[in-house]
Amino acid sequence: MQNIEMIRMQINYLVTQAHHDIYTLATLSDTSMKPQILQRLWDALSTIQFLSEWLANQAKTSYPILPSQSSYPVPSGNLNQSPIPPITPSPTLPIAQSNQRTFTIGELATFTGKNGRPAYIAVNGIVYDVTNNRAWAAATHFGLIAGKDYTQEFASCHAGQQSILATLPVVGRLV
Amino acid sequence: MEGQILPPESLTNEAIAERLTSTALESLKKRMIKKKPLIYLELNGCSGNIISLLNGQNPDFEYMLNSMVDLKYSNSLMAAEGEQAIDKLINAMDGEYILAVEGAVALKNNGLYNIIGNWDGKPLTGLQAAKMLGERASHILAVGACATHGGVSAAKPNPSQSVGLQRVLPDKNMIKLPGCPVHPDWFLGTLAHLLLYGEPETDNLDRPLMFYSTLIHDRCPRRPFFDRGIFAEKLGDKTCLFKLGCRGPVTRVDCPTRQWNGHVNWPIGDNTPCIGCAQFGFPDAMAPFISYDTTRVVKNE
Incomplete structure (x- = not known):
């Protein structure tokens, strides 16, 4: 339940940011800023979509999505608990291994x-x-x-x- | 700024294509542009591209044929057949024309693996036709995977020794539209651009930037799942299809925003991985299309 509350806060934050970005775009005179703001809007929208999909899945199945194929093995004892979804993107986490x-x-x-x-x-x-x-x-x-x-x-x-x-x-x- | 398109004018793909079509039609009416002859050659392939083109909207294919170009030859669409058809093809070479080619060029046995008709009682090979027509064309469009780089026709073991069109016309400029098949918008849009404004801007592999400039991965609606390491384990899963072998991260084209079959859906939207059909080297370089052993975990192997 705590996770759901966190996601709700995240979505609210993103929506606020998107509103602000739209306002900025509407009043923008310096067009060089435009691509960056559009990119941020796009990212915010993608994240909102992702989070809403996650919520829908939660609601539909009551089973959490397990990040079972990520590079970090999920300890088997954890399977019945609801894992905390990573909120920050982590595409290139360095592998915590000796490179020697x-x-x-x-x-x-x-x-x-x-x-x-x-x-x-x-x-x-x-x-x-x-x-x-x-x-x-x-x-x-x-x-x-x-x-x-x-x-x-x-x-x-x-x-x-x-x-x-x-x-x-x-x-x-x-x- | 004048001519700038602002909301609430629709910015969807359909709307943009329709604006292009109506501009072309207007320009034709005002005689600012002229209809140009088009020769559409089908070589060693499956005719998949012409079938895909018949699915075009705004401009649709019939409109394209009647209004934008003067179709001189297309063995799938013309009424004439046999030597009569080949006569039309040869006669069309006298004037200026745009050449569109789908299918690969078969080199084996001097081109005898792909014969497109009889000319003066002798078989006319695809190789011969590609060279002859390509040398004299004002613009060349290589349409689909086979024409651009050999594609499925050149897949191992390539019994017909098929190659892409550029290989037999090394010195000619051509616009390449990879894809298996080509999306009707990619072909009709490029053709409309050619008639209205000349050759479109292309990248270093001769693909029009207006269609082939972004990676599928970068506009994929499932990108957030990739960034969080949440991967589908089987077809039908709604998450990132990367571990099943999705080629979106190496394929540069606009499928996620354009979509297919009248802009309705696309492979990833229907839970199957991108197979990279618009990437050079397809299909061999994009194989395997699907893998399950990367998602299955076997302990004590």
Whole structure:
């Protein structure tokens, strides 16, 4: 019940912000601000939709939605309690793991992203986690499957785009 | 500012397309623009694009045929057949024309895997027609996945050695409209733009920015579920379909806001993952279309 109250407050806050943004847009003389405000409106609306969907689901089933496929395992003892939904977006939480771990190519091959395993790939000797990377849906990326060394493939498709690697969580080194 | 469109004028896709259509019609009436001849070539493919186009609204296909262009050849839609049809095709080459091509170009055995008719008693291959007509066209539109990059026709093992149209016309500029099939708005909108204002602005892969500029993922109504790590485990679940293999995050097109079948719905709206049909490399690079083993947790494997 406390969760529902929190979500209600969140929705009220978003609606207030949206009202304010609409007012700002209507009186705006500096058009360079417009895209940002529109983007914020869009985000607010998406979040409101998300929260209302969650509420509708709660009302319909009385069972909470479990974030069962997130990268953090849900302790089994918790299953009967109603989990607190994360209110802040967390798309790129760093994986709380030592990044000093070493992998052989054989060990790497077991991290295929299937059957509950994380999805890892290696580029230039560094092992990266792509489990929740948006370009790796179902642990596949343009015909490549997770669990392999893709140094050459990266060089041929993403030459000069080191920034891609910089955004990926590092899990260790390939030896 | 003059000419700026402000609410309460509708800004829906339908309204924008309709404005485009009525502007074209007005300009035609005032003789500011002229009808242009169009040759629509179907090569190695499934005719899926022409079927999708028949579903167009504002402008609808019939309107397009009657008002915007002078359709010189389309083997699916014209009344003539056999050598008579091919004669029309050859005669149309004498004047200026816009060439639209759907389907891939089959290279095997010098193009013999795809024959589109008989010319002077000899088989006319798709390869021959693509080269001959492409060289002389004023504008070229590659329509659908097969024409833009080989698509389904070029999928492994590619027995006909199919390639995209650009491969046989390497020096020609062409507007590419990937999609399997193409959305009628993408084709008719591009064509209307071509007639009214010239070639639309395109990205580095020759796709019109007005349709292909945003990732599906960035306008997906289920994006908040992705951001919170709440994923669907089976078809029909109302949350983010990423773990099932949704290709929305790598596909750049406007399906979430445009929608299909008269702007009614689209795959994710109907709880099935995007299969990336408007992405280059489809279908091989977008496979598998669905995976369940990424959502199933097996302990002590």
